Amino acid sequence: MKRHAGWFTQEKIVFLIAVALFFIFSIVTNGFLTSDNVLTLLRGVSTLGILGVAMAIVVIGRGIDLAIVTVLAMASAWMLQSVADGASLYTGLMIGLACALTVGLLSGVMVAYVEIPALFATMAMGTLAYGAVKLGVINLEVVYMPPAAEPLRWLGSGRVLGVPVPVIAFAVVAILGHLFLRKTRRGWFIFSIGDNPAAARITGIPVRPTVVMQYLISACIGYGAGLITAASVAQMNTRMALSNMVYDVILVVVIGGIGLSGGRGSIRNVVVGTLLIGILINGMTILDVQYTTQNIVKSGLLLAAIVIDSLLNPRDEQTAQQGDI
Numbered sequence: 177m178k179r180h181a182g183w184f185t186q187e188k189i190v191f192l193i194a195v196a197l198f199f200i201f202s203i204v205t206n207g208f209l210t211s212d213n214v215l216t217l218l219r220g221v222s223t224l225g226i227l228g229v230a231m232a233i234v235v236i237g238r239g240i241d242l243a244i245v246t247v248l249a250m251a252s253a254w255m256l257q258s259v260a261d262g263a264s265l266y267t268g269l270m271i272g273l274a275c276a277l278t279v280g281l282l283s284g285v286m287v288a289y290v291e292i293p294a295l296f297a298t299m300a301m302g303t304l305a306y307g308a309v310k311l312g313v314i315n316l317e318v319v320y321m322p323p324a325a326e327p328l329r330w331l332g333s334g335r336v337l338g339v340p341v342p343v344i345a346f347a348v349v350a351i352l353g354h355l356f357l358r359k360t361r362r363g364w365f366i367f368s369i370g371d372n373p374a375a376a377r378i379t380g381i382p383v384r385p386t387v388v389m390q391y392l393i394s395a396c397i398g399y400g401a402g403l404i405t406a407a408s409v410a411q412m413n414t415r416m417a418l419s420n421m422v423y424d425v426i427l428v429v430v431i432g433g434i435g436l437s438g439g440r441g442s443i444r445n446v447v448v449g450t451l452l453i454g455i456l457i458n459g460m461t462i463l464d465v466q467y468t469t470q471n472i473v474k475s476g477l478l479l480a481a482i483v484i485d486s487l488l489n490p491r492d493e494q495t496a497q498q499g500d501i
Contacts, residue, residue, distance in 0.1 A: 238438025280395025
Protein backbone atom coordinates (compact mmCIF):
# COMPACT_ATOMS: atom_id res chain seq x y z
CA MET A 177 0.00 0.00 0.00
CA LYS A 178 1.12 3.51 -0.74
CA ARG A 179 2.27 5.79 2.02
CA HIS A 180 3.35 9.44 1.99
CA ALA A 181 5.98 10.41 4.49
CA GLY A 182 5.94 13.58 6.47
CA TRP A 183 3.67 15.15 9.00
CA PHE A 184 1.73 17.38 6.59
CA THR A 185 -0.43 14.78 4.95
CA GLN A 186 -3.59 15.84 3.15
CA GLU A 187 -5.68 14.48 6.01
CA LYS A 188 -3.91 16.61 8.61
CA ILE A 189 -4.00 19.71 6.43
CA VAL A 190 -7.76 19.28 5.95
CA PHE A 191 -8.20 18.79 9.69
CA LEU A 192 -6.30 22.01 10.41
CA ILE A 193 -8.44 23.85 7.85
CA ALA A 194 -11.58 22.49 9.51
CA VAL A 195 -10.38 23.69 12.92
CA ALA A 196 -9.52 27.11 11.47
CA LEU A 197 -12.94 27.41 9.83
CA PHE A 198 -14.60 26.40 13.08
CA PHE A 199 -12.89 29.23 14.96
CA ILE A 200 -13.51 31.75 12.17
CA PHE A 201 -17.23 30.99 12.03
CA SER A 202 -17.36 31.06 15.83
CA ILE A 203 -16.07 34.63 15.74
CA VAL A 204 -17.95 36.06 12.75
CA THR A 205 -21.35 34.40 13.27
CA ASN A 206 -23.82 34.51 16.12
CA GLY A 207 -24.96 31.19 17.50
CA PHE A 208 -22.37 29.05 15.73
CA LEU A 209 -20.47 28.06 18.87
CA THR A 210 -23.39 26.57 20.80
CA SER A 211 -24.03 22.97 21.74
CA ASP A 212 -27.32 22.94 19.84
CA ASN A 213 -25.72 24.22 16.64
CA VAL A 214 -22.78 21.81 16.91
CA LEU A 215 -25.21 18.90 17.27
CA THR A 216 -27.22 20.29 14.36
CA LEU A 217 -24.02 20.51 12.31
CA LEU A 218 -23.10 16.90 13.10
CA ARG A 219 -26.63 15.66 12.50
CA GLY A 220 -26.78 17.48 9.18
CA VAL A 221 -23.75 15.68 7.77
CA SER A 222 -24.28 12.28 9.39
CA THR A 223 -25.98 10.78 6.34
CA LEU A 224 -23.26 12.22 4.10
CA GLY A 225 -20.62 10.72 6.37
CA ILE A 226 -22.30 7.30 6.36
CA LEU A 227 -22.38 7.32 2.57
CA GLY A 228 -18.76 8.47 2.63
CA VAL A 229 -17.77 5.33 4.56
CA ALA A 230 -19.46 3.18 1.91
CA MET A 231 -17.82 5.09 -0.92
CA ALA A 232 -14.42 4.88 0.79
CA ILE A 233 -14.55 1.07 0.90
CA VAL A 234 -15.22 0.98 -2.84
CA VAL A 235 -12.69 3.68 -3.77
CA ILE A 236 -9.90 2.06 -1.71
CA GLY A 237 -10.58 -1.06 -3.79
CA ARG A 238 -10.02 0.99 -6.96
CA GLY A 239 -13.68 1.50 -7.84
CA ILE A 240 -16.45 4.03 -7.48
CA ASP A 241 -20.18 3.72 -6.77
CA LEU A 242 -22.34 6.33 -8.47
CA ALA A 243 -25.48 4.29 -7.70
CA ILE A 244 -25.25 4.72 -3.94
CA VAL A 245 -27.61 7.71 -3.73
CA THR A 246 -30.11 5.89 -5.95
CA VAL A 247 -30.00 2.99 -3.50
CA LEU A 248 -30.55 5.42 -0.63
CA ALA A 249 -33.63 6.93 -2.26
CA MET A 250 -35.28 4.07 -4.12
CA ALA A 251 -34.72 1.18 -1.69
CA SER A 252 -36.07 3.16 1.26
CA ALA A 253 -38.94 4.53 -0.87
CA TRP A 254 -39.87 0.98 -1.90
CA MET A 255 -39.78 -0.03 1.75
CA LEU A 256 -42.18 2.76 2.72
CA GLN A 257 -44.47 1.99 -0.22
CA SER A 258 -44.58 -1.70 0.68
CA VAL A 259 -45.59 -0.95 4.25
CA ALA A 260 -48.18 1.55 3.02
CA ASP A 261 -49.60 -1.17 0.74
CA GLY A 262 -50.17 -3.48 3.70
CA ALA A 263 -46.88 -5.33 4.25
CA SER A 264 -45.51 -5.63 7.77
CA LEU A 265 -42.64 -3.37 8.76
CA TYR A 266 -40.26 -6.34 8.82
CA THR A 267 -41.34 -7.44 5.34
CA GLY A 268 -40.99 -3.89 4.05
CA LEU A 269 -37.48 -3.63 5.47
CA MET A 270 -36.52 -6.92 3.81
CA ILE A 271 -37.95 -5.75 0.47
CA GLY A 272 -35.88 -2.57 0.66
CA LEU A 273 -32.79 -4.57 1.59
CA ALA A 274 -33.36 -6.94 -1.32
CA CYS A 275 -33.62 -3.96 -3.67
CA ALA A 276 -30.34 -2.53 -2.35
CA LEU A 277 -28.52 -5.86 -2.55
CA THR A 278 -29.73 -6.43 -6.10
CA VAL A 279 -28.30 -3.10 -7.23
CA GLY A 280 -25.04 -3.78 -5.38
CA LEU A 281 -24.75 -7.30 -6.77
CA LEU A 282 -25.39 -6.27 -10.37
CA SER A 283 -22.95 -3.36 -10.07
CA GLY A 284 -20.29 -5.64 -8.65
CA VAL A 285 -20.80 -8.32 -11.30
CA MET A 286 -20.60 -5.80 -14.12
CA VAL A 287 -17.37 -4.35 -12.74
CA ALA A 288 -15.70 -7.60 -11.64
CA TYR A 289 -16.81 -10.13 -14.23
CA VAL A 290 -18.02 -8.18 -17.27
CA GLU A 291 -15.13 -5.73 -16.67
CA ILE A 292 -17.13 -2.60 -17.40
CA PRO A 293 -15.39 0.46 -15.88
CA ALA A 294 -16.93 1.19 -12.49
CA LEU A 295 -17.81 4.75 -13.44
CA PHE A 296 -20.09 3.63 -16.27
CA ALA A 297 -21.40 0.45 -14.67
CA THR A 298 -22.62 2.15 -11.52
CA MET A 299 -23.96 5.17 -13.39
CA ALA A 300 -26.02 2.84 -15.59
CA MET A 301 -27.19 0.79 -12.60
CA GLY A 302 -28.31 3.91 -10.78
CA THR A 303 -30.38 5.03 -13.76
CA LEU A 304 -31.79 1.52 -14.28
CA ALA A 305 -32.73 1.09 -10.62
CA TYR A 306 -34.44 4.47 -10.49
CA GLY A 307 -36.46 3.79 -13.63
CA ALA A 308 -37.39 0.22 -12.68
CA VAL A 309 -38.67 1.11 -9.21
CA LYS A 310 -40.53 4.17 -10.49
CA LEU A 311 -42.14 2.21 -13.31
CA GLY A 312 -43.06 -0.89 -11.35
CA VAL A 313 -43.68 0.20 -7.77
CA ILE A 314 -43.89 3.93 -7.02
CA ASN A 315 -46.12 6.34 -8.89
CA LEU A 316 -45.60 9.47 -6.77
CA GLU A 317 -42.46 11.55 -6.41
CA VAL A 318 -42.72 11.55 -2.61
CA VAL A 319 -43.53 8.49 -0.51
CA TYR A 320 -44.72 9.38 2.99
CA MET A 321 -44.09 7.25 6.04
CA PRO A 322 -47.23 5.20 6.85
CA PRO A 323 -48.39 4.74 10.46
CA ALA A 324 -47.13 1.15 10.50
CA ALA A 325 -43.58 2.41 9.92
CA GLU A 326 -43.66 4.97 12.75
CA PRO A 327 -41.21 2.93 14.91
CA LEU A 328 -38.51 3.97 12.41
CA ARG A 329 -38.96 7.63 13.37
CA TRP A 330 -36.56 7.04 16.28
CA LEU A 331 -33.72 6.55 13.77
CA GLY A 332 -34.15 10.11 12.57
CA SER A 333 -35.38 12.05 15.59
CA GLY A 334 -34.34 9.98 18.61
CA ARG A 335 -31.55 10.87 21.01
CA VAL A 336 -29.26 8.84 23.25
CA LEU A 337 -27.80 10.79 26.16
CA GLY A 338 -28.68 13.96 24.28
CA VAL A 339 -26.85 12.93 21.11
CA PRO A 340 -28.99 12.56 17.95
CA VAL A 341 -29.28 8.97 16.73
CA PRO A 342 -28.03 9.83 13.19
CA VAL A 343 -24.77 11.09 14.73
CA ILE A 344 -24.42 7.87 16.71
CA ALA A 345 -25.20 5.87 13.57
CA PHE A 346 -22.41 7.66 11.70
CA ALA A 347 -19.99 6.92 14.53
CA VAL A 348 -20.98 3.24 14.62
CA VAL A 349 -20.69 2.83 10.84
CA ALA A 350 -17.32 4.60 10.86
CA ILE A 351 -15.97 2.35 13.63
CA LEU A 352 -17.26 -0.82 11.96
CA GLY A 353 -15.85 0.32 8.62
CA HIS A 354 -12.46 0.98 10.21
CA LEU A 355 -12.40 -2.41 11.93
CA PHE A 356 -13.43 -4.16 8.72
CA LEU A 357 -10.72 -2.51 6.62
CA ARG A 358 -7.92 -2.76 9.17
CA LYS A 359 -8.66 -5.90 11.19
CA THR A 360 -10.08 -8.43 8.72
CA ARG A 361 -8.58 -10.39 5.85
CA ARG A 362 -11.27 -9.16 3.46
CA GLY A 363 -10.40 -5.60 4.37
CA TRP A 364 -6.72 -6.16 3.58
CA PHE A 365 -7.77 -7.84 0.33
CA ILE A 366 -9.47 -4.58 -0.66
CA PHE A 367 -6.28 -2.61 0.02
CA SER A 368 -4.22 -5.11 -1.97
CA ILE A 369 -6.60 -5.04 -4.93
CA GLY A 370 -6.67 -1.26 -4.88
CA ASP A 371 -2.89 -1.07 -4.78
CA ASN A 372 -2.22 -3.61 -7.53
CA PRO A 373 -4.99 -5.89 -8.86
CA ALA A 374 -2.61 -8.02 -10.94
CA ALA A 375 -0.28 -8.67 -8.01
CA ALA A 376 -3.26 -9.40 -5.75
CA ARG A 377 -4.53 -12.02 -8.21
CA ILE A 378 -1.09 -13.64 -8.45
CA THR A 379 -0.86 -13.95 -4.65
CA GLY A 380 -4.14 -15.86 -4.56
CA ILE A 381 -6.53 -13.13 -3.45
CA PRO A 382 -10.07 -13.74 -4.83
CA VAL A 383 -10.17 -10.45 -6.73
CA ARG A 384 -13.52 -10.75 -8.50
CA PRO A 385 -15.57 -11.93 -5.47
CA THR A 386 -13.93 -9.25 -3.34
CA VAL A 387 -14.90 -6.53 -5.81
CA VAL A 388 -18.51 -7.79 -5.78
CA MET A 389 -18.40 -7.75 -1.98
CA GLN A 390 -17.35 -4.08 -2.01
CA TYR A 391 -20.47 -3.07 -3.92
CA LEU A 392 -22.73 -5.23 -1.76
CA ILE A 393 -21.35 -3.55 1.37
CA SER A 394 -21.76 -0.12 -0.24
CA ALA A 395 -25.39 -0.89 -1.13
CA CYS A 396 -26.19 -2.10 2.40
CA ILE A 397 -24.72 1.02 3.96
CA GLY A 398 -26.53 3.19 1.41
CA TYR A 399 -29.82 1.54 2.34
CA GLY A 400 -29.16 2.20 6.02
CA ALA A 401 -28.49 5.86 5.22
CA GLY A 402 -31.78 5.92 3.33
CA LEU A 403 -33.69 4.62 6.33
CA ILE A 404 -32.18 7.34 8.51
CA THR A 405 -33.03 9.98 5.90
CA ALA A 406 -36.62 8.75 5.57
CA ALA A 407 -37.00 8.58 9.35
CA SER A 408 -35.72 12.14 9.77
CA VAL A 409 -38.39 13.72 7.56
CA ALA A 410 -41.07 10.97 7.63
CA GLN A 411 -40.89 10.62 3.85
CA MET A 412 -38.61 9.85 0.94
CA ASN A 413 -38.41 12.04 -2.12
CA THR A 414 -37.44 9.80 -5.03
CA ARG A 415 -36.01 12.79 -6.90
CA MET A 416 -33.08 12.60 -4.49
CA ALA A 417 -31.83 9.78 -6.71
CA LEU A 418 -31.35 12.36 -9.48
CA SER A 419 -29.65 14.95 -7.26
CA ASN A 420 -25.95 15.84 -7.17
CA MET A 421 -25.57 14.36 -3.68
CA VAL A 422 -23.23 11.67 -4.99
CA TYR A 423 -20.69 14.38 -5.79
CA ASP A 424 -20.84 15.54 -2.17
CA VAL A 425 -20.10 11.96 -1.14
CA ILE A 426 -17.11 11.82 -3.46
CA LEU A 427 -16.02 15.21 -2.11
CA VAL A 428 -15.83 14.09 1.53
CA VAL A 429 -13.89 10.99 0.46
CA VAL A 430 -11.35 12.70 -1.79
CA ILE A 431 -10.88 15.88 0.22
CA GLY A 432 -10.16 13.79 3.31
CA GLY A 433 -7.21 12.16 1.56
CA ILE A 434 -8.41 8.87 0.05
CA GLY A 435 -6.76 8.45 -3.34
CA LEU A 436 -9.01 7.75 -6.32
CA SER A 437 -6.28 5.50 -7.71
CA GLY A 438 -7.03 3.02 -4.92
CA GLY A 439 -5.06 1.18 -2.26
CA ARG A 440 -4.68 4.11 0.14
CA GLY A 441 -6.73 5.79 2.83
CA SER A 442 -8.81 5.06 5.89
CA ILE A 443 -12.20 5.78 7.41
CA ARG A 444 -10.52 8.53 9.40
CA ASN A 445 -10.08 10.41 6.13
CA VAL A 446 -13.85 10.28 5.62
CA VAL A 447 -14.51 11.62 9.11
CA VAL A 448 -12.11 14.54 8.58
CA GLY A 449 -13.58 15.35 5.16
CA THR A 450 -17.12 15.16 6.53
CA LEU A 451 -16.30 17.51 9.40
CA LEU A 452 -14.77 20.07 7.02
CA ILE A 453 -17.77 20.04 4.69
CA GLY A 454 -20.19 20.12 7.63
CA ILE A 455 -18.51 23.14 9.19
CA LEU A 456 -18.35 24.90 5.83
CA ILE A 457 -22.00 24.30 4.95
CA ASN A 458 -23.25 25.16 8.43
CA GLY A 459 -21.25 28.37 8.56
CA MET A 460 -22.33 29.48 5.09
CA THR A 461 -25.95 28.72 5.95
CA ILE A 462 -25.81 30.85 9.09
CA LEU A 463 -24.19 33.62 7.04
CA ASP A 464 -27.12 33.31 4.61
CA VAL A 465 -24.91 32.43 1.65
CA GLN A 466 -27.02 31.53 -1.37
CA TYR A 467 -27.44 27.83 -2.19
CA THR A 468 -25.96 28.35 -5.65
CA THR A 469 -22.88 29.96 -4.14
CA GLN A 470 -22.55 27.06 -1.70
CA ASN A 471 -22.60 24.64 -4.62
CA ILE A 472 -19.91 26.66 -6.40
CA VAL A 473 -17.72 26.52 -3.30
CA LYS A 474 -18.23 22.76 -2.93
CA SER A 475 -17.58 22.18 -6.63
CA GLY A 476 -14.36 24.20 -6.40
CA LEU A 477 -13.26 22.14 -3.42
CA LEU A 478 -14.01 18.90 -5.25
CA LEU A 479 -12.01 20.03 -8.28
CA ALA A 480 -9.10 21.12 -6.08
CA ALA A 481 -9.20 17.82 -4.18
CA ILE A 482 -9.12 15.81 -7.41
CA VAL A 483 -6.19 17.86 -8.72
CA ILE A 484 -4.29 17.35 -5.46
CA ASP A 485 -5.11 13.64 -5.55
CA SER A 486 -3.82 13.35 -9.13
CA LEU A 487 -0.55 14.98 -8.04
CA LEU A 488 -0.11 12.85 -4.93
CA ASN A 489 -1.39 9.64 -6.52
CA PRO A 490 -0.68 9.67 -10.26
CA ARG A 491 -2.56 7.09 -12.33
CA ASP A 492 -0.33 4.13 -13.08
CA GLU A 493 -0.41 1.98 -16.19
CA GLN A 494 -2.67 -0.64 -14.60
CA THR A 495 -5.23 1.99 -13.58
CA ALA A 496 -5.23 3.47 -17.04
CA GLN A 497 -5.85 0.04 -18.58
CA GLN A 498 -8.78 -0.62 -16.25
CA GLY A 499 -10.36 2.72 -17.03
CA ASP A 500 -11.34 3.39 -13.44
CA ILE A 501 -11.89 6.97 -12.30
